[in-house]
Amino acid sequence: MPNRWRRLDYRGESLDRQSLQSPQGVYRQQARHVPVLLQEAIRYLGISPSSAVQGSTIVDATLGLGGHSEAIVRLLGPKGHLIAFDRDPAAMELASAKLEALRAELNDQMPRVTLHAADFGSIAEHVAPASVDGILADVGVSSMQLDTAERGFSFQADGPLDMRMDTRSGPTAEQVVNQAGEEELANLIYEFGEERRSRRIARAIVRARPLSTTAQLANVVAAAAQTMKHERIHPATRVFQALRIYVNRELEQIEALLQAAPGLLKPGGRLVVISFHSLEDRLVKDAMRAGASDGTWQVLTKKPVQGVEAEIEQNPRARSAKLRAAEREPVSSVEGLEVAGGMKRKQQKKFLNLKV
Numbered sequence: 568m569p570n571r572w573r574r575l576d577y578r579g580e581s582l583d584r585q586s587l588q589s590p591q592g593v594y595r596q597q598a599r600h601v602p603v604l605l606q607e608a609i610r611y612l613g614i615s616p617s618s619a620v621q622g623s624t625i626v627d628a629t630l631g632l633g634g635h636s637e638a639i640v641r642l643l644g645p646k647g648h649l650i651a652f653d654r655d656p657a658a659m660e661l662a663s664a665k666l667e668a669l670r671a672e673l674n675d676q677m678p679r680v681t682l683h684a685a686d687f688g689s690i691a692e693h694v695a696p697a698s699v700d701g702i703l704a705d706v707g708v709s710s711m712q713l714d715t716a717e718r719g720f721s722f723q724a725d726g727p728l729d730m731r732m733d734t735r736s737g738p739t740a741e742q743v744v745n746q747a748g749e750e751e752l753a754n755l756i757y758e759f760g761e762e763r764r765s766r767r768i769a770r771a772i773v774r775a776r777p778l779s780t781t782a783q784l785a786n787v788v789a790a791a792a793q794t795m796k797h798e799r800i801h802p803a804t805r806v807f808q809a810l811r812i813y814v815n816r817e818l819e820q821i822e823a824l825l826q827a828a829p830g831l832l833k834p835g836g837r838l839v840v841i842s843f844h845s846l847e848d849r850l851v852k853d854a855m856r857a858g859a860s861d862g863t864w865q866v867l868t869k870k871p872v873q874g875v876e877a878e879i880e881q882n883p884r885a886r887s888a889k890l891r892a893a894e895r896e897p898v899s900s901v902e903g904l905e906v907a908g909g910m911k912r913k914q915q916k917k918f919l920n921l922k923v
């Protein structure tokens with residue numbers, strides 16, 4: 568791995584180098600990987616040692632480093648089946664190695680495992696209708712992706728402006744930042760970053776182009792956005808969020824999953840979604856509410872479940888995590904289920920016509 572990326576503090580200044588960018592760093596991080604809301608996710612999925620008898624089939628739509636999947640595999644038993652998705656080839660490789668090690672440990676207690684290096688938005692192409700007992704999605708980026716400077720997700724460490732979860736395809740953040748029109752950039756930052764200073768920031772980005780690194784972008788944004796009183800986050804946080812959501816079509820993907828899930832679950836099957844910001848959580852909440860009123864879902868979480876203080880202390884990523892769960896009602900017509908938030912999808916489609 569190239570050594571040219573410096574680690575930065577949130578103002579973009581150099582900190583001492585950490586080895587997280589090295590493969591050893593990634594493995595070390597994997598060793599201390601703590602899945603978010605693990606107990607709650609397992610409880611709402613409704614899997615327990617007794618589900619081993621029934622041979623449950625569970626989908627982990629976001630395998631990541633395999634933290635949730637490991638716990639699921641341990642509970643499923645030999646008659647069970649884990650089907651896991653991840654669009655990031657690096658995550659897939661690390662998680663496969665973890666699952667192989669688990670196979671060696673569990674031996675004849677290991678359930679069947681099927682891995683798909685694919686978007687969870689395409690889940691209906693890989694999973695048969697009414698065939699699964701539970702679907703878990705722990706959406707967004709993983710700590711491994713955030714902490715690997717070369718992936719370009721974070722301005723905490725300087726790296727190339729990439730931000731693709733699936734490094735095999737799609738435009739990079741660099742292409743979007745350098746090729747989008749000023750108005751499109753401003754709309755994107757406003758829509759997906761909920762950033763009120765979007766126009767000023769977009770103007771500054773266009774003037775400073777070409778930009779190729781996360782530090783360059785963070786510095787341009789910090790200079791353009793007058794920091795507001797009591798603002799606790801770095802001004803570039805929302806811009807990075809917006810670009811990441813856009814580059815990875817994140818909201819579109821969540822909508823596709825929410826739309827497909829009722830058709831894939833058996834009656835009584837559970838959908839559990841962990842999200843990390845309001846745009847994601849709103850889609851989940853609205854889809855579950857709409858499904859509750861048309862007889863598709865029974866919502867199991869009146870309010871989103873959040874991490875307790877102890878978990879947040881151990882795992883800062885848990886601070887903004889929200890878990891929502893719903894159970895597939897026995898009878899209903901899935902067809903025509905309108906997922907709320909369609910407006911955002913249309914807008915995102917419009918943006919996705921950018922020539923990048």
Ligand SMILES: C[S@@+](CC[C@H](N)C(=O)[O-])C[C@H]1O[C@@H](n2cnc3c(N)ncnc32)[C@H](O)[C@@H]1O
Pocket residue numbers: 600601602603628629630631632633634635636652653654655658685686687688705706707708709710732820821
């Ligand atoms: C928050 S991490 C999941 C962590 C995992 N639950 C664990 O315990 O290790 C999210 C993972 O989902 C993947 N991901 C995000 N959106 C995806 C999508 N639309 N399709 C497939 N994988 C996706 C990311 O590449 C990342 O590896």
